[in-house]
Amino acid sequence: MCEDCGCTLNDTTHDHGHHTEESVRVMRGLMESNDHQAAHNREHFDRHGVLCINLMSSPGAGKTRLLEATAEALGGRMGMAVIEGDLETENDARRLRDKGVPAVQITTGSACHLDAGMVHAALHELPLDEIDVVFVENVGNLVCPASFDLGQHANVVLLSVTEGDDKPAKYPVMFRAADLVVLSKTDLLEFMDDFDPDNAARYLNDLGMEAAMVRTAAGRRAAIGDWTAWLEARLAAHRSTQRESRPAARDMTTVGA
Amino acid sequence: MHELSVCQSLLAQVAEVAAGHDSSRVSSVTVRVGALSGVEPDLLRQAFIVARAGGVAAEADLIIEPDPVRIHCLECETEHGVAPNRLLCPACGNYRVRLVGGEDLILASVALETANTRTSPTTENGEAHV
Ligand SMILES: Nc1nc2c(ncn2[C@@H]2O[C@H](COP(=O)(O)OP(=O)(O)O)[C@@H](O)[C@H]2O)c(=O)[nH]1
Ligand SMILES: [Mg+2]
Ligand SMILES: [Zn+2]
Ligand SMILES: [Zn+2]
Ligand SMILES: [Zn+2]
Numbered sequence: 001m002c003e004d005c006g007c008t009l010n011d012t013t014h015d016h017g018h019h020t021e022e023s024v025r026v027m028r029g030l031m032e033s034n035d036h037q038a039a040h041n042r043e044h045f046d047r048h049g050v051l052c053i054n055l056m057s058s059p060g061a062g063k064t065r066l067l068e069a070t071a072e073a074l075g076g077r078m079g080m081a082v083i084e085g086d087l088e089t090e091n092d093a094r095r096l097r098d099k100g101v102p103a104v105q106i107t108t109g110s111a112c113h114l115d116a117g118m119v120h121a122a123l124h125e126l127p128l129d130e131i132d133v134v135f136v137e138n139v140g141n142l143v144c145p146a147s148f149d150l151g152q153h154a155n156v157v158l159l160s161v162t163e164g165d166d167k168p169a170k171y172p173v174m175f176r177a178a179d180l181v182v183l184s185k186t187d188l189l190e191f192m193d194d195f196d197p198d199n200a201a202r203y204l205n206d207l208g209m210e211a212a213m214v215r216t217a218a219g220r221r222a223a224i225g226d227w228t229a230w231l232e233a234r235l236a237a238h239r240s241t242q243r244e245s246r247p248a249a250r251d252m253t254t255v256g257a
Numbered sequence: 258m259h260e261l262s263v264c265q266s267l268l269a270q271v272a273e274v275a276a277g278h279d280s281s282r283v284s285s286v287t288v289r290v291g292a293l294s295g296v297e298p299d300l301l302r303q304a305f306i307v308a309r310a311g312g313v314a315a316e317a318d319l320i321i322e323p324d325p326v327r328i329h330c331l332e333c334e335t336e337h338g339v340a341p342n343r344l345l346c347p348a349c350g351n352y353r354v355r356l357v358g359g360e361d362l363i364l365a366s367v368a369l370e371t372a373n374t375r376t377s378p379t380t381e382n383g384e385a386h387v
Contacts, residue, residue, distance in 0.1 A: 019370045021284060024274055026364045030267050030288070113259050144259035147295035147362075172342040173295040208328070208344030208352045 037116035041151025048128035051238045057158035059140030062184040064092045069218040071099040083122045085114040113144035142171040154179040161195045168203035187217035260300040264308040275313045280369040283314040287365045291324035294362040326359030
């Protein structure tokens, strides 16, 4: 607004003799610099034939526990590493190293999401040549992490049965980004009166997507076979068509097709 | 709240535009924010007030243009405005739809003051406005 004449005409140029007000059309994406860094990260992963998976969820939905169970189940067959960005529990990286998984802890201070620059610094600390899959455990938050491309090839969103089954309706941006939704802690389903997996699936369908949903129980008696099957299939597909391996929602504006 | 970091990239872009036009005072910044962009307009407004301090946009207004969620149905070929969490065709119920609006997160334009030696207004690319 021009202070001298008080006008609010932002799209015009006008002259008061002292200055000229000019409107410049820009049309530039606000995430441009992050996206640029993310593309660079993706090149790193691709050069080493590494599949990168971004794990997102609310705090405590079971990301770290699922990674521990995954290491136990696939340790011999698949080289995995973890970029640990969840600040809720500082012990996460140590928990994974105890399972023999290379893990780099990102220390971000108070950030509520990871960005591509943080992941870049961490990926250079990993022996990518020896690794098949890098998991990024994102900050426990269903809002911010959805907006930042990290250079991953797939997004996995955990929804634990101790949360509401309407989370997909409340956080459409996050769940729409999911290539796979993991319904976690299903060993607790029998104690949860108001969580109905069919409702969760219906809310996901309302987002115009048929995102695959697998169930995991990663507690003492782990049952994560559907998850590891998805993971191994995704890795095999990634190797055969590496170029097209991108998170579904990022590239295609077509929903559900 | 990632709106603060979104604001920081916004202001970096604004500063570039201002420098490119020899301007030291930005009067308004217009962004397009879709309901599926992941950015909350209210939080962006709050973040802007914090982040703009001390720069060329210190006194700038933030103008937020909405980008409503719209889908094009691949089945019945109609277009509709829909809620962000109901991306189905309201006409035929199909979920095979193409999102045609709602994801924008864009710096649309910057209004700035330049010294009074200007010729005609230009776009970023130096083309004249129509
Ligand atoms: N019963 C049960 N508890 C789980 C399961 N997965 C994780 N947990 C527990 O939930 C809590 C949070 O898990 P964690 O993996 O740290 O969550 P994160 O914050 O998403 O990494 C821990 O106490 C886990 O032991 C599960 O499948 N079943
Ligand atoms: Mg964790
Ligand atoms: Zn690099
Ligand atoms: Zn945030
Ligand atoms: Zn239709």
